[in-house]
Amino acid sequence: MRKHVASLFSLLLLSVVSANVSASEKKAAMAVSPAADRSALAGDGIAMFLPPGIADYPASLALAKTPVSVGPLPADWPIAPKFSRKAGKTFVSVTVPEGSDLYGTGEVTGPLRRNDRSIELWNTDNFGYADKQAAGRRLYQSHPWVLGVRKDGSAFGLLFDSTWRAELRTGRKIKLSSDGPPMPVIVVDRDSPQAVMRGLAELTGTMPLPPRWALGYQQSRWSYYPDSEALRIADEFRKRKIPADVLWMDIDYMDGFRVFTFSPEHFPDPKRFNADLRARGFHSVWMIDPGVKSEPGYGVYDSGQARDVWVKDAKGKDYEGEVWPGMTKYPDFTRPDTRRWWADLYRDFMAQGVDGVWNDMNEPAVFNVPGHTMPADNQHRGGGDMAAGPHLQYHNVYGMLMVQATREGIEAANPERRPFVLTRANFLGGHRYAATWTGDNVSTWEHLKLSIPMSINLGLSGQPFSGPDIGGFGGEATPDLWGHWIALGAFYPFSRAHAMKDTGRKEPWAFGPEVEKAARIAIERRYRLLPYLYTLFRDSSIDGLPVMRPMFFADPRDADLRREEQAFLLGEDLLVVPKWARAPKLPKGVWRKISLVEGDGKDAYQAELKLRGGAILPLGKVVQNTGEESLGPLTLLISLDEKGEARGRLYEDAGDGYGYRQGDYLLTTYRAESRDGLVRVDIEGAEGKRARPSREIVVQVTTDEGVFTAKGDESAGISVSLQPPVL
Structure with a gap:
């Protein structure tokens, strides 16, 4: 985080139109600007547009560094946003060049081509992409970014630099309506879509080089336990000569779902277990959720209480919500002290021989409440570089800030090794901290086919390290479906099969000899390609x-x-x-x-x-x-x-x-x-x-x-x- 983050959010909060503003303020908020007050070139084929009321480019969580002017905007610059405010909302409209095809928009379902779509930017726990209100247009991540390709093959990209809840519509015009204050917009305009993607990387940074083992085939289930069962799965891979590099540990490894603990019954000696996995040529990745069980005497909870790290409700009290361990409190990752506390928790955890970490449920998810998350008026206190603000402002970056702290903790615990972090929730620019998967899909042909445009559009939104749960997480996979899915899944950037508790087994050998043979061939193809990958x-x-x-x-x-x-x-x-x-x-x-x-x-x-x-x-x-x-x-x-x-x-x-x-x-x-x-x-x-x-x-x-x-x-x-x- 940079020191100017506080100035950004101070400006943003001052721009919010609250429910009790005066009539004159409401009238002023409805004023429409035909173009930005300030615009300038910020690089080769990159222009930044600042809306009325913002003199300098504010800090950004999406960007790796603050853009600076390198010269005036040319008079013939082809794409410029229009800004307006009304009833406490910010509106941005950009006219699309005729005949353009649109892509990106992050992690949503639907076709590869994103023309005439509506996307909600509000990270949502959405099992099976089936939430009646969210459907597939609001999933676990938010990427306020659109890539456009003109008829002649030249391309442009639009980055709406705001973390607030918003709706993005694509058509003859690209329109963003946000619950937050005015935001900068960056336009990248270059001679090819590849050149625009390089421009996005110049702005948001690039993915750190992962460890090579993270490119291998990976097997998961909710859950492999006890430790003897996990080792049995590893042994089956070796006995059947099916290549694999990673075995994943879901929440049942914990003691009563308390994060940073190990079940004394199921994993009494995790360090020994991880050594046994290593001896078999496997690495391990373990799940850590954000919710900390509200239980005095539980060390993680007690240390969090002592440092007052929790998100507050609208009345200033610690917010509690129900997740796997019962009632939990949620770390406020906008606070530097909270991020340091969270990072420090990984020192002893990684010392057990853990190779990678899987941050799940970090939209953040909350059970048995409308919207499956905490109230929008919960309060984040910020501190240091980040200003205080409501959950409405920080919801979309909650998971991103969590994996940033996770990555920093793993780096400190194992300074000689490259971290591997996987996250369910994230935001534009979050590829700097973690890989991702497309959440809780199901075992259907529809979701198999959706996985290709979803993964491609994540890549076209700056996240190159992604893939779905091979075979489908929920539901029952037929042998034919699983065979076709693993044959495709060997070529996802992130290649992991996963399965939900109480569904049938979904290991490569679970569907009979023909599918097992197909899985072996597919995965062997991936391993032959590893030098290229x-x-x-x-x-x-x-x-x-x-x-x-x-x-x-x-x-x-x-x-x-x-x-x-x-x-x-x-x-x-x-x-x-x-x-x-x-x-x-x-x-x-x-x-x-x-x-x-x-x-x-x-x-x-x-x-x-x-x-x-x-x-x-x-x-x-x-x-x-x-x-x-x-x-x-x-x-x-x-x-x-x-x-x-x-x-x-x-x-x-x-x-x-x-x-x-x-x-x-x-x-x-x-x-x-x-x-x-x-x-x-x-x-x-x-x-x-x-x-x-x-x-x-x-x-x-x-x-x-x-x-x-x-x-x-x-x-x-x-x-x-x-x-x-x-x-």
Whole structure:
């Protein structure tokens, strides 16, 4: 947090039109400004617009740093917001260029293309996306951001910089109505959607590079307990040769659902248990909710009481709401002291061998009350850099502030290791602190198909590390549904299967031999792709581009690709077409079908994979977890373009820790060129101080006639003959 946060919220609170304002004030509040009082360029293709009454850009929770003027706004700047106030609400309207297709808007259901939609920005505990009032247009996160792509492929982005409850409507105009005071609006206008996404990253920051193990396949259930049952699941993966890296611990590991505790019956020795998991090649992620049981004698509660860390009700008393442990109190994460207290709680918790943390129920969720959350007039006291304000102001960032404190606590507890945090609730910019999943979906074909546009639009809203619960959290999955879902789920950026208590088992082997085989093939494909995926994650940590991308990223000018929501891209080189996709719109040019593991082309469930002409895809061998060496040998799968050329990149580092920041990494660019029936593969360039391993390279050139293979040493170039026999 920065010191100017207090000035932002002071300005915001002074701008609120309360119920007892004078008639003259109400009349003034209805005044309409045709444009902002102040506008300026804030970077290359980035403009900021300040509404009437705000002289300087206020602080922001969404932005990584405060934008500053770098020059006046050009007279021909194409997109400008209009601001107005009425009856205590703020209204912003932006005219959309004719023929534009709209995307982003964060975590909501519906089609990939977000034109003519209504989104509520109010984080909501919404099981099955079925809340009668919220439906799928109000879920667990809020992203006041819209990406637009014009007919010619150029693009723009709109960032409405406010945390207050709001409604966002998209159509011929994009309209935001907010319960809060006037807000800045930032417009990014560049020559491609990729360039706009880089602009968003310049504003909101990028995802920290996760530990490599977090990219592996992950298995969860509400809940695996006792510890012997969790170890049995881990052993089943190893016995059945199904790769996996992470086992998740839901709330039943706790002592009576008290956060930061372990059940003496179910997990009497968590440190030993985590060591046993590590011995099996597994990492563990454990759930921590925000609600602290109101119980004197419970250490976490007592320490919170002593430091007076709780959210207050409208009368200034500690607010209590019911969640899993019964009546609980909620930390007020707007207070620096509360965030420090919360972060300190992780020191002893992580010392038990915990690898990652899962913050759930942090909208915040409250049982048995209207809206499933605390009252909007609850009070957050702020302090230090943050001003006091109502829950109406801070609700949407409650989860974000929580995971910020969680991440800081894990970093302090394990300073030599990269944190992994997953969160259910978040806000625009919260990717700086945590990965996410799409909440409590259910085992239906509808939710399987929704998962693709939901994950893509999260990526187009600045969150590259996301995915749904594979197989569906609630309800019963049929073998056919689960088989198709795992075949797709192997390619989500965050690949985790999860299941609700009292539903049938949803491990890969729970649906019979055919689905188990399909799951093994799908997950083995993911593990072969890990060198490519890790390179994409590293790129995203630098430029902010999503890992999972819409098809139109292959050609933003191709209108046929704008609505495609069955197939998608991983990076720019790999195209994924689910088996169930019907007549998907695919990009023009050279895209060659590839095989990664034996049987993937004949299996009834596997997605079709296509490699872009001109790409070199780095592949590892099949391993059971990321702790095993996978690049001995390293495979380079090549698809030549029309000129007979291809390039590809491979990023390598220790997989954890921060040595890469001091140059302990190796980024290699490989180049292939075809001449006279031979394809020559060389290292075109390299970055980083990490020593190049001595290893064998397998080069495979995929063509319309077949796959041609050669082997050699990485230190020397390798030539592949494009002559029979075809392997």
